[in-house]
Amino acid sequence: MDRSLALLGLVGAGPTHGYDLKHRYDSVFGTARVMAFGQIYSTLGRMIRDGHIETLGQEPGAGPDRKRYQITATGREHLQRWLREPDVPSPQMQTNLFAKTVLALMLDDDADALLDTQRTALLGRMRQLTTDKANAPLLERLAIDHALFHIEADLRWIDMTSARLTDMKNEVSFHA
Template structure:
């Protein structure tokens, strides 16, 4: 997630200081990983350096004075660009690890199904937690929980598909049952003769 672009978006409606930006970020996006104050101020300094925000004033507070920032015209252009540009869909690192675990287990002669069953149970437990959060949460919490639940559901479908293919995958990684042809075709694509 682009903290800098989110801070730009939070500054667009009105000038704010870092404390308010951090509180809003954590309220909307930081449920699993709150933003550290140092990261907020380092990001604000970079945005200021890059001309995307500017110092709008200084507000007196209980402690030290608080610098108030406003988004610049260049910041609005950058925010528009970020909002209009679709994110490249990619598999998250945890999903790539699960794929790798299946292949490594099979290639080493270990059974992959028990590992996939444990992963399925972990996913289902997380989905139960998210359902409870969704029922008790506000609209933002519900939307956030839905996002994660839909991804977990896709993972569960992948796990089911992987379990259904385990014997063929094992043959492939061990070079049997016609798997040589598939591996040879892949090798030819990479190293044409």
């Protein structure tokens, strides 16, 4: 996730102070990693420089800072372009696991064991996330679901690859 665009979106939802923005970000997107104040203010500085937000002057808020920020027309256009643009899937063929599997076959190492180890780790991670999900609020549950579906895709790839290791071995031997 592009954190500066997520912050721009939050400012776009209504004028806010940096202090409030940090807490809004953490509650909506900070499941895995909260954002430090320093990072919030440096990102706000860049957004002002790029003309995406502007200050509304000095007004008291919940925190020690006085400045309020609002999105500009340019910022809203930038934000809407990003929102409407489909994300490009990450190139799965470049994953470490793909490289490890191919290299294990080339090196006559145990590719099946490698895939088993990875499968066990991913299933363990899924179990942990599923436990975390049990009593989580809705937004956090949806973030966890997103992670679970991605891990499931990796597991499907492992199952498919595991079933095709013999053919794959012939293929990489030919290229070697």
